[in-house]
Amino acid sequence: MEIERFLFEVIPYILEGIPVTLQLTVYSFALGLSLGALLAAARVLARGPLSAVSRIYIEFFRGTPLLVQIFFVYFGLPAVGIKLDAFTASVLAIGFNSAAYQAEIIRAAIKGIPEEQFLSAESLGMTTGQMYRFIVFPQAIRIATPALVNEFVALVKYTSLASIIGVAELFRKAEYMVAFTFMPEIYLLAAAIYLAICIPTSQLSKILEAKYAIPGYRRALV
Amino acid sequence: MEIFVAKELDLNNVLLEIRDLRAGYGGTEVLKGVSLKVNKGEKIVIVGPSGSGKSTLLKCIPLLVKPWSGEIILEGTVLTHESDSLRRVRSKIGFVFQQYNLFPHMTLLRNVALPLELGRGIPRREAEQKAMAVLSQLGLGDLASKYPLELSGGQQQRGAIARALAIDPILLLLDEPTSALDPELRYEVVETLYQVAKQGRSMMIVTHEIDFAEAAADRVVFIDDGIIVEEGDARQVLEHPKKERTERFLRRLRTRLHQ
Numbered sequence: 191m192e193i194e195r196f197l198f199e200v201i202p203y204i205l206e207g208i209p210v211t212l213q214l215t216v217y218s219f220a221l222g223l224s225l226g227a228l229l230a231a232a233r234v235l236a237r238g239p240l241s242a243v244s245r246i247y248i249e250f251f252r253g254t255p256l257l258v259q260i261f262f263v264y265f266g267l268p269a270v271g272i273k274l275d276a277f278t279a280s281v282l283a284i285g286f287n288s289a290a291y292q293a294e295i296i297r298a299a300i301k302g303i304p305e306e307q308f309l310s311a312e313s314l315g316m317t318t319g320q321m322y323r324f325i326v327f328p329q330a331i332r333i334a335t336p337a338l339v340n341e342f343v344a345l346v347k348y349t350s351l352a353s354i355i356g357v358a359e360l361f362r363k364a365e366y367m368v369a370f371t372f373m374p375e376i377y378l379l380a381a382a383i384y385l386a387i388c389i390p391t392s393q394l395s396k397i398l399e400a401k402y403a404i405p406g407y408r409r410a411l412v
Numbered sequence: 413m414e415i416f417v418a419k420e421l422d423l424n425n426v427l428l429e430i431r432d433l434r435a436g437y438g439g440t441e442v443l444k445g446v447s448l449k450v451n452k453g454e455k456i457v458i459v460g461p462s463g464s465g466k467s468t469l470l471k472c473i474p475l476l477v478k479p480w481s482g483e484i485i486l487e488g489t490v491l492t493h494e495s496d497s498l499r500r501v502r503s504k505i506g507f508v509f510q511q512y513n514l515f516p517h518m519t520l521l522r523n524v525a526l527p528l529e530l531g532r533g534i535p536r537r538e539a540e541q542k543a544m545a546v547l548s549q550l551g552l553g554d555l556a557s558k559y560p561l562e563l564s565g566g567q568q569q570r571g572a573i574a575r576a577l578a579i580d581p582i583l584l585l586l587d588e589p590t591s592a593l594d595p596e597l598r599y600e601v602v603e604t605l606y607q608v609a610k611q612g613r614s615m616m617i618v619t620h621e622i623d624f625a626e627a628a629a630d631r632v633v634f635i636d637d638g639i640i641v642e643e644g645d646a647r648q649v650l651e652h653p654k655k656e657r658t659e660r661f662l663r664r665l666r667t668r669l670h671q
Contacts, residue, residue: 310513313476314527314579315503317495324526328517404516406561 200367204379207360212387214280214349214359219342221285226292233293234300235318244293251290257351259283264355280352284345291341299334300326332402339395343388350384360384427452427583427614428473433482435465435472442468444638445482450583455615457625457646460635461661466618467510469635470587473616474498474505487582503531506576508586512568514560514575520547521556524575531579546578547571550604566597570604577608584608586617620665626650634658 232244251259263286264279274282303326311321353362364380367373428450435443442465450456460466471477473484475491475498484491491501514523524543528534534542547556550570560568569589576584589605590598602624609615609628619625625632629646634653642649642658653659 306509306511306513307515309476310509310515313474313502313505313507313509314575315499315501315531316527317499320530324530325515329515332517404561405559406563407516 196371200371200373200376201379204360204363204367204376204383207358207363208383208387210277210357210359211346211349211361214277214284214352214357215342215345217281218284218288218349219345221281222288222292222341222345223338225285225289227296229289229293230296230300233297248290248293251287252294256284256287256348257354259287260351260355276352276355276357279355280349280357284348284352287348288341288345292338295334295337295341296330299330299337302333303329329404332399332404335398335402336395339392339398343391346387346391347384425451427454427487429483429485430469430473431483431485433469433472433479433484435468435477435479435482441480442638443472443479446635446638446640448633448640448643450614450616453612453614454630455609455628456617456631456633457629458616458618458633458635459620459622459625459661459665460641464635465638466635467587470507470585470616470618473583473585474502474507476507499531503527503579504582506579506581506584508569508572508576508584508589510588510592512560512565512572512592514568514572516560519557519559520552520563520571520574523560523571524578527575527579543574543578546574550574550577550607564597565593566600569593569601573601573604573608582614584613584615586615586619588618588620590619590621622650622662622665634661636661 229244229247232240233248236244260280260283263283264274264276267274267279307325307329308321311325316324349359350361352359353365356362360383361380364376368376426449428448430446430448433443433446434441442463444465446465446469458466458469468477472479473486475484475493478493486501486505489497491498514520515526518526521540521543524547525536525539528539528542529536532539544553544556547553550573552567552570552574555563555567555571560571563571569592573586573589576586586605590601593601598621602621605617605621605624606628609624617629625646631643632646632649633643634641634649634655634657636657642653642655644654649658650662653662
């Protein structure tokens with residue numbers, strides 16, 4: 191194939207997949223974060239059935255393959271009358287899956303706050319809501335940031351699974367072009383694009399950590 | 413008739429009454445039936461060996477540790493775990509922890525102002541003005557914009573005392589406020605304690621600072637193995653203890669301090 195066609199047809203075609211990949215990632219991460227926060231709250235604050243439901247949810251979604259979950263949402267749910275387009279099904283499946291991991295990240299972050307902080311808040315007569323809003327959340331989010339960014343980066347890559355049910359994201363477009371041109375090198379190009387997204391995103395973690403670091407915290411660790 | 417009047421007067425003067433308090437952790441009983449009355453304006457120093465239950469006693473008062481049985485009666489009302497009334501009670505009691513327990517993600521000023529905003533509904537600006545006044549009073553005005561972990565242990569503990577004082581508590585509880593500090597940092601906290609003691613506020617303080625107890629306390633309570641072994645006028649207990657256990661403990665404490 192001539193270089194011009196590669197440069198002006200193949201590459202632009204694949205690049206068109208980037209916004210779709212990013213949308214899949216951002217939407218499913220946001221869904222995972224919201225649902226994950228609720229699941230974590232259920233595990234930390236609630237007792238009995240609510241906590242158990244959250245636990246079962248987390249074990250189920252961590253213990254079964256994401257691909258199976260995507261197939262279940264896309265091919266399984268129509269059996270009970272819920273028909274979703276491939277994009278929505280992917281966002282839901284990846285988001286539900288990520289919620290399990292994000293719930294555990296948030297729960298661990300809350301557990302990482304010293305018991306004395308809770309006691310101190312209690313001694314000041316704070317309500318549970320005030321305690322979480324003013325004391326627990328601001329500290330937990332700092333502890334959780336590196337792990338949440340890590341999860342975001344993981345999702346960038348997991349979205350490639352959406353290609354299997356036909357979402358025209360980055361990898362699907364690359365696959366299509368390989369089939370069309372018989373040039374497997376295109377996979378390398380796709381890999382390079384994923385890298386170009388993931389490396390700066392990982393760096394974001396360091397920037398956020400530095401920006402929101404608690405003054406004096408480093409010194410206290412020494 | 414006279415007896416009745418006297419009793420009534422006494423009741424009016426009692427701020428806190430602890431009745432047959434039992435508490436513990438897991439299956440281990442730490443407090444084995446403690447009863448104590450605290451009068452308004454009284455400064456009580458609680459001493460005792462480690463593990464004797466003195467910290468637990470202090471934490472039981474605002475129900476930070478849930479008693480197994482017994483009653484805590486503050487201003488004539490029995491404290492319960494009913495959340496609204498408990499919160500109201502807690503926002504009237506100042507508590508200073510051994511490990512300061514300031515909130516690391518807020519400046520010292522915010523640490524002191526936040527309880528005023530949340531517990532008393534005072535607007536932020538006004539709360540911060542009040543917080544600043546208390547910090548300045550304790551010589552921490554210059555450090556108001558610092559974060560707790562940027563401060564020394566002594567400064568943090570004085571900040572924690574400021575936080576407890578800012579709410580203008582009817583009772584100030586201090587749980588070994590100097591024990592976590594190096595000897596050279598203790599001095600500044602003890603100085604602050606003297607300053608606070610002069611305010612005439614009701615205080616209960618668990619401490620091994622015998623000099624402070626001698627100079628500032630109205631009453632000393634000696635706890636050992638979960639019971640009050642001896643209590644009475646500060647000077648009497650510290651200088652002429654009636655019980656042998658008290659004497660032995662005080663002797664040990666003084667030798668250790670002088671080493």
